[in-house]
Amino acid sequence: MSLRHALLGLLSERPASGYDLLKRFETSLANVWPATQSQMYGELTKLAAAGLISVSAEGPRGRKEYTLTDEGLAELRHWLTETKPQRNTRSDILLRVFFLGVLPPEQASAYLTGLMELSEQEYEDLRALEQSIDWGEDTLSVHGRIALEYGLRFNAMRRDWARWAAAQLG
Amino acid sequence: MSLRHALLGLLSERPASGYDLLKRFETSLANVWPATQSQMYGELTKLAAAGLISVSAEGPRGRKEYTLTDEGLAELRHWLTETKPQRNTRSDILLRVFFLGVLPPEQASAYLTGLMELSEQEYEDLRALEQSIDWGEDTLSVHGRIALEYGLRFNAMRRDWARWAAAQLG
DNA sequence: TTCCGCATGTAAAATGTTACATGATTTC
DNA sequence: GAAATCATGTAACATTTTACATGCGGAA
Numbered sequence: 482m483s484l485r486h487a488l489l490g491l492l493s494e495r496p497a498s499g500y501d502l503l504k505r506f507e508t509s510l511a512n513v514w515p516a517t518q519s520q521m522y523g524e525l526t527k528l529a530a531a532g533l534i535s536v537s538a539e540g541p542r543g544r545k546e547y548t549l550t551d552e553g554l555a556e557l558r559h560w561l562t563e564t565k566p567q568r569n570t571r572s573d574i575l576l577r578v579f580f581l582g583v584l585p586p587e588q589a590s591a592y593l594t595g596l597m598e599l600s601e602q603e604y605e606d607l608r609a610l611e612q613s614i615d616w617g618e619d620t621l622s623v624h625g626r627i628a629l630e631y632g633l634r635f636n637a638m639r640r641d642w643a644r645w646a647a648a649q650l651g
Numbered sequence: 652m653s654l655r656h657a658l659l660g661l662l663s664e665r666p667a668s669g670y671d672l673l674k675r676f677e678t679s680l681a682n683v684w685p686a687t688q689s690q691m692y693g694e695l696t697k698l699a700a701a702g703l704i705s706v707s708a709e710g711p712r713g714r715k716e717y718t719l720t721d722e723g724l725a726e727l728r729h730w731l732t733e734t735k736p737q738r739n740t741r742s743d744i745l746l747r748v749f750f751l752g753v754l755p756p757e758q759a760s761a762y763l764t765g766l767m768e769l770s771e772q773e774y775e776d777l778r779a780l781e782q783s784i785d786w787g788e789d790t791l792s793v794h795g796r797i798a799l800e801y802g803l804r805f806n807a808m809r810r811d812w813a814r815w816a817a818a819q820l821g
Numbered sequence: 822t823t824c825c826g827c828a829t830g831t832a833a834a835a836t837g838t839t840a841c842a843t844g845a846t847t848t849c
Numbered sequence: 850g851a852a853a854t855c856a857t858g859t860a861a862c863a864t865t866t867t868a869c870a871t872g873c874g875g876a877a
Contacts, residue, residue: 490750500856513745542845542856572739575683578798580660582790620752627816628748638808646797670828712828712873
């Protein structure tokens with residue numbers, strides 16, 4: 482149930498509408514916790530009903546601005562400190578590796594080279610994202626940068642691994 | 652819909668019952684694609700109904716041994732070559748990093764040190780798994796070893812990153 | 822004969838995806 | 850006035866998790 486906490490986390494910075502949160506997801510959290518528009522509006526309604534956030538202002542076109550309540554902040558802190566992060570596994574990419582044996586060798590190699598290229602590409606995309614963001618000294622910037630560094634290191638690691646793996650098969 | 656393909660993949664090696672597959676998951680695929688017992692039995696029934704696998708033998712206690720059909724193998728190959736792997740994101744661990752700012756500094760640091768230790772631990776667990784497996788020259792062994800190497804590199808990367816991140820905050 | 826492991830299944834709830842549906846406001 | 854963007858929502862479906870439910874066979 483982490484979408485809940487992702488929303489609480491974003492609202493801990495400043496109040497926002499569902500639409501605002503949707504936009505902020507795209508450039509930050511989408512990389513670690515994708516969510517659809519449907520899901521977000523639904524979850525916001527539930528969070529408001531549970532008293533973890535509240536409608537603090539209404540604007541044009543039915544816009545509803547949500548603000549984190551004290552209960553919401555407490556829940557966010559509780560989640561961060563008292564609950565264990567579950568290891569994230571489920572990787573379609575890696576699952577496929579197990580079964581490369583059913584393909585002719587050249588297709589198996591092609592898959593791994595594809596992963597190398599994918600990793601290079603994602604690395605470059607993250608670099609571009611890094612450049613495009615106006616990093617400040619605020620907490621989101623500091624932690625966002627740390628998460629981004631993770632992405633860079635991850636893709637570098639994966640590229641090297643895919644190269645090594647392709648060599649193993651060859 | 653990859654559980655489907657995970658099962659087809661395992662059956663491509665050799666026929667097995669739901670229970671067998673459950674056991675095999677635990678020591679291999681569970682790391683990249685966790686699935687519960689409920690889910691597996693349900694999926695096997697659907698796969699059989701779709702003709703991608705068939706019951707090739709029945710044993711004591713209602714045991715049903717499934718064998719991959721030609722259609723199943725074709726579907727597995729199709730999945731591997733014609734469909735793009737979706738990038739696996741959704742990381743609870745990384746999501747939390749974004750919001751460490753709501754915690755007092757020592758708790759934020761503690762989280763990162765915890766990640767370092769977790770990564771060390773998982774690295775050791777994978778090493779132990781590596782030792783415990785009787786690696787052969789079969790295709791599962793070759794590809795399983797490649798996936799395992801990924802896990803080792805991943806955890807080493809994450810440990811270093813967490814150390815770096817803790818230093819950033821301090 | 823009692824326990825452990827083998828063996829399969831169903832039901833309910835939570836979560837996530839895709840598609841549809843609607844309409845207001847701003848900008849060109 | 851048209852197009853883009855802002856803005857929210859519902860419905861159907863697929864997937865995943867958790868819990869319950871049952872019973873056989875082998876070994877000590």
